[in-house]
Amino acid sequence: IRWYPGHMSKALEQISELVRKIDLIIEVLDARLPYSSSNHLLEQVRRNKPCIKVLNKNDIADPAATRAWVQHFQKNSGVRALPLVAKNIPEVKSLVKLCKQLVPHRGNPGYPIRTMVVGIPNVGKSTLINTLAGKSIAKVGDRPAVTMRPQQIPLNNGILIFDTPGLLWPAMDDQGGAYRLAASGAIGANALDYTNVGVFAAAYMMRRYPELLKERYKLAELPETPYEVVEAVGRCLGCIMSGGVVDVHRAAETFLRELRAGKAGRISFEEPGTPEDVEAELLRFA
Ligand code: GDP
Known part of the structure; x- marks a missing residue:
């Protein structure tokens, strides 16, 4: 639509x-x-x-x-x-x-x-x-x-x-909302860059569900940045290009597909009253 x-x-x-x-x-x-x-x-x-x-x-x-x-x-x-x-x-x-x-x-x-x-x-x-x-x-x-x-x-x-x-149409009055809708699969990601949505989701998961990330993607420690999380997920799931480099775009896509299907566990993308500074911090990464 x-x-x-x-x-x-x-x-x-x-x-x-x-x-x-x-x-x-x-x-x-x-x-x-x-x-x-x-x-x-x-x-x-x-x-x-x-x-x-x-x-x-x-x-x-x-x-x-x-x-x-x-x-x-x-x-x-x-x-x-x-x-x-x-x-x-x-x-x-x-x-x-x-x-x-x-x-x-x-x-x-x-x-x-x-x-x-x-x-x-x-x-x-x-x-x-x-x-x-x-x-x-x-x-x-x-x-x-x-x-x-x-x-x-x-x-x-x-x-x-x-x-x-x-x-009805979704409330996309802020960029965070648009990213969360895309991460959940409610809207297609063609309007937004898939990799950015994946990195945004990784930032959110690091903050909210670090244990689920570690368990699903066999990470002993969480990487420092959300981008590195997507890379680590790509390595774990075999999204590798020739030369052994992680295909980040494909990794982000696969990561989002996993999250939407509940493969990493039951996760929510919003809680009531998330403070604005947290929101801003998450967006900084995307
Ligand atoms: P509508 O566009 O609002 O009418 O949504 P649909 O009824 O067509 O459902 C959209 C997608 O969500 C379909 O793939 C459904 O199978 C899936 N879906 C609907 N309800 C549930 C639910 O309670 N749990 C899960 N996991 N998927 C659901």
């Missing part, structure tokens, strides 16, 4: 229009980066409707960071945050239960809770809708909300859902 100002305002307008007709918003965020995978403009069109922030992909997020985010959201805005894995049926059932708690006057087949699932591309909206429905109804794939013809699907659990997710 390429978001243009026209697309953005259309998408927001459409969501704003749909919000009128519903009882509850399900906002899907990536548990690994709840801040940058959100779009604060949603708040402007929410019309005070109850909102559940689903922290999806919790299977690959750092459990401690996720716990901190749940507390953060509870404390700050009174909205409910629920970590889950979109394909996990029992966990999605607990989401249905929470919907019923928040909209107690509705929630049976004759009088269902009308809801819509919103979020940026790739956070797992379609997967969640399909699990909620118990079958494949949401079209997987990234399409701006501009092109959608919303259709309401009654589920047999007292929920009525729009079958096409409301697509």
